[in-house]
Amino acid sequence: MKQARYEQRGPVPQDVIAAVESATPAPAPGQVLVEVLAAPINPSDLLTLTGEYGLLPPLPAVGGNEGVGRVAALGEGVSAPAIGTVVLLPPSGGSWSTHLLADPRALLPLPEADPVQLSMITVNPPTARLLLTEFVDLQPGDWVIQNAANSAVGGYLVQLAALRGLRTLNVVRRESAVAGVRELGGDVVLVDGDDLSRRVREATDGAPVRLGIDAVGGGATERLAQSLSEGGVLVNYGAMSGEACALSPAQLVFRDIALRGFWLARWYRLAPMAQRVGLLQELAGLITQGALRTRVQAVYGIDRIKDAVAAAAAGEREGKIVLVPNQT
Template sequence: MKRVLYRSRGPVPQQVVEVETFDPPALAPGQVRVEVLAAPINPSDLLTLTGEYGSLPPLPAVAGNEGVGRVVELAPGLDAPALGQTVLLPVGSGTWTTHLVADARALVPLPDGADPLQLAMLTVNPPTAQLLLTGTVPLQAGDWVIQNAANSAVGGYLVQLARARGVRTVNVVRRESAVADVEAMGGDVVLVDGDGLVERIRDATGEARIRLGIDAVGGTATARIADALAPGGVVVNYGAMGGEPCTVSPAALIFRGITLRGFWLAHWYKVTDAGARNALFAELVSLIASGRLKARVQAVYGIDDIGAAIGAAAAGERSGKVLLVPSGDPVSHRSRHG
């Protein structure tokens, strides 16, 4: 058995990790052993390795915050989940490993026939997209929402979820080469960020009244999202890809009544009861299992190639997610598109 361990944090995440061989620990009552089928490398994983994330585990730690696995052993006296059952792994359980031990009650059963690569990305990005879309401003079919970083994983899920609700999307990207991918996912309007953005949005939407803006970039990109909203609109920030604090003008806040809010999925998990969490998972699992909700996968790596995998995930111009397949036969360095 192997796992990706880090004993320190630093600015270059692939330099702080090591692949460690370990012996399987005995199972305590109520525990199960899970073979990890797939685990994505998310921006939050990289920020955890560099020490910049909002919640950091004590060191040393096994990397990886989400993933999907298969139950391979039950503690004596347990009869559920069944051996061979595909399960969603607990958030923050150290998923970059061939096997992990978990409390049986913390595992969410998943459909066995669905693509494990798509299921592995269930815990972080799809709930973020769904909650950003539905948790702030009530939207009806025909309404518009604007987002930047639209070619990100969250952005792609948001486009698909909005389309399923009949909500139209203005999608802002930072490079021309990303436009076609977002259009292919179903984005109604796709524009490159920069000068004249607000006027271009008004022209493309027929001066639609947009009440919800979703920002993952920060800096002056936040201000452009705010300026594109109707009076009383809300900007929800969930990231700082640009590395700068959010900027919104006093005129937008005071004279146009724009509100700036933050969203952190980890906080939502902490304050939301299990019933609400499971209801959200059930809705998203159904969409993923049926193929109606998916993310592009750029490459899949084995656990021994973790340095290359982290480097690929940290690259600025990816066309999809990078995942680990720790226990399986990885399609290393080869693209897989959903």
């Protein structure tokens, strides 16, 4: 088997990782061997390689924190999931590998569907779904505004909002990203700018916008806050700008805008198992039905892991980069 391993962290993520070959292990008693079908490269993976993420595994490590596989062999004493079952890999790291050993109790059986789309249900779709449901009690017809709308989370949020009858105001940072968000079903797509709040009011005819979702930080946070109704909630889950959230007293004090944070890893740690499994099964069902998808720019085999990581780290992509480890 081959694994994408790194022994150090550094500022250029593709420079620290490489495909390393070793013998394919046999599952020990109580284990299963899984052939990895697909594993995405997420921003959190890149931050892990550079040492900037909130949770860092001990070195040396194998990259990747989500993916799907197919059960290839059972260790002694294991009867399920059966050989051939498609399973969601546990979010414990090491998915950038052609094969891995796992505790069968940590594997969630999935329906047969496109493994590339299924491989991404652990991080971005739950983030989008929880951002929509955990902070403001929205009703069909309500508006929600988000920036980084052309990101993977943004695309899932557009689709999940539509399924709930919500209307989306989608903010992007470049004109070339507008068409892709509209294609996914975004109701209104706006390029960010100083007059954002005015354009939001025009697009909604002054209707309330009670929930804002921020992945950028810096001045973009303030512009979203200005676009919200009085008493609105603004949730930050990322800092694509590299800057801290900027929020003026005019928004916090005089308009009672609340700024909250969201980190999916914390939600996974605190949520009951039944709630976590239920959410993942819900999302897998939507993907299987074709009701939920994300754009994929390219797939790479594990021998091209450096190229894959470099592509994921590049700006202005038009979709996710996904590792299909056993692809030649």
